[in-house]
Amino acid sequence: xxxxxxxxxxxxxxxxxxxxxxxxxxxxxxxxxxxxxxxxxxxxxxxxxxxxxxxxxxxxxxxxxxxxxxxxxxxxxxxxxxxxxxxxxxxxxxxxxxxxxxxxxxxxxxxxxxxxxxxxxxxxxxxxxxxxxxxxxxxxxxxxxxxxxxxxxxxxxxxxxxxxxxxxxxxxxxxxxxxxxxxxxxxxxxxxxxxxxxxxxxxxxxxxxxxxxxxxxxxxxxxxxxxxxxxxxxxxxxxxxxxxxxxxxxxxxxxxxxxxxxxxxxxxxxxxxxxxxxxxxxxxxxxxxxxxxxxxxxxxxxxxxxxxxxxxxxxxxxxxxxxxxxxxxxxxxxxxxxxxxxxxxxxxxxxxxxxxxxxxxxxxxxxxxxxx
Ligand code: 13P
Ligand code: SF4
Numbered sequence: 001x002x003x004x005x006x007x008x009x010x011x012x013x014x015x016x017x018x019x020x021x022x023x024x025x026x027x028x029x030x031x032x033x034x035x036x037x038x039x040x041x042x043x044x045x046x047x048x049x050x051x052x053x054x055x056x057x058x059x060x061x062x063x064x065x066x067x068x069x070x071x072x073x074x075x076x077x078x079x080x081x082x083x084x085x086x087x088x089x090x091x092x093x094x095x096x097x098x099x100x101x102x103x104x105x106x107x108x109x110x111x112x113x114x115x116x117x118x119x120x121x122x123x124x125x126x127x128x129x130x131x132x133x134x135x136x137x138x139x140x141x142x143x144x145x146x147x148x149x150x151x152x153x154x155x156x157x158x159x160x161x162x163x164x165x166x167x168x169x170x171x172x173x174x175x176x177x178x179x180x181x182x183x184x185x186x187x188x189x190x191x192x193x194x195x196x197x198x199x200x201x202x203x204x205x206x207x208x209x210x211x212x213x214x215x216x217x218x219x220x221x222x223x224x225x226x227x228x229x230x231x232x233x234x235x236x237x238x239x240x241x242x243x244x245x246x247x248x249x250x251x252x253x254x255x256x257x258x259x260x261x262x263x264x265x266x267x268x269x270x271x272x273x274x275x276x277x278x279x280x281x282x283x284x285x286x287x288x289x290x291x292x293x294x295x296x297x298x299x300x301x302x303x304x305x306x307x308x309x310x311x312x313x314x315x316x317x318x319x320x321x322x323x324x325x326x327x328x329x330x331x332x333x334x335x336x337x338x339x340x341x342x343x344x345x346x347x348x349x350x351x352x353x354x355x356x357x358x359x360x361x362x363x364x365x366x367x368x369x370x371x372x
Contacts, residue, residue, distance in 0.1 A: 023238075069084045071091060073304045090285055102126060112126075113353055114161070117358040124350055139227075140159065140228055159201070160175060168364055177286075181208065183368065207225070233258035241302055255303075
């Protein structure tokens with residue numbers, strides 16, 4: 001049995017071991033992936049009905065004094081009626097500073113939980129569908145983190161934003177894809193040199209952050225990585241990107257660091273095979289900004305396909321090419337115009353969190369919001 005066959009989702013390894021096996025890793029989801037409802041495709045619903053629902057949502061939003069916060073992966077009609085559309089870090093920041101009576105977030109549960117932990121007493125947090133979970137968040141178990149802390153006294157925990165509140169409550173810092181490397185660097189520079197650090201749960205993002213700090217002269221000796229992955233991003237492999245680069249030799253490439261192609265893409269840049277400005281790594285919102293700024297007319301995008309919409313809005317003159325057209329998050333697609341409408345109308349489904357967990361989780365979340 002090879003070492004990678006012995007590794008299962010949620011295991012915690014010294015970073016050096018995790019890094020050495022990164023290209024063999026194939027963790028897969030440990031929870032059921034829901035069926036994508038047909039309404040997730042805007043074309044499924046007649047235009048007149050979509051317009052009616054959008055109009056009603058805008059009316060209800062005013063009536064309820066609600067703020068709609070949407071992730072870049074949700075379907076375009078929902079993005080169009082939202083007050084804020086962006087990546088996890090941006091949505092956490094926008095939610096935390098809002099005074100609206102209702103914070104409604106058609107995205108996924110871990111994002112709703114952040115709002116619920118940070119909300120002001122008069123606010124209500126709503127999710128259109130409580131089944132919008134996350135395969136990556138499901139890989140992190142709070143009990144295993146407690147065990148690691150017991151075995152590594154003084155150890156510091158950085159958890160990616162894609163985790164549930166019980167995991168965040170066990171953490172010293174949270175980070176998002178937009179600031180993961182910066183948060184790790186901050187922790188390295190503000191801790192004792194013998195303090196172990198655990199980064200969890202995304203091993204590809206952990207790899208990306210580890211390589212960043214290595215470049216800055218830090219050793220990986222005290223870093224540990226959890227072996228977790230998002231089934232959508234993990235499935236974007238090096239061959240997907242290589243094939244699109246072959247078909248579009250003049251295109252720029254932008255990769256989300258949760259992808260299964262992260263290490264291979266980093267190697268292409270580090271070995272000088274591809275110039276640094278032609279292959280870059282960004283959060284979803286970073287991609288939206290980048291596509292506007294770069295001169296290339298064609299851009300290969302390695303992340304969930306929903307991100308094509310905000311990118312195409314930001315740069316309508318560019319041709320966007322998904323590295324993998326199959327990269328679709330069925331959890332994000334549980335949000336539809338209809339359930340967003342019903343959620344605002346009936347003020348359901350309220351997301352509440354355990355107050356004690358929320359108090360503890362607020363500390364790492366606030367640190368994430370303030371770094372980078
Ligand atoms: P960002 O939008 O923060 O880059 O994260 C991507 C993601 O997978 C959210 O679940
Ligand atoms: Fe989770 Fe992956 Fe979906 Fe993002 S794309 S919400 S990480 S399952």
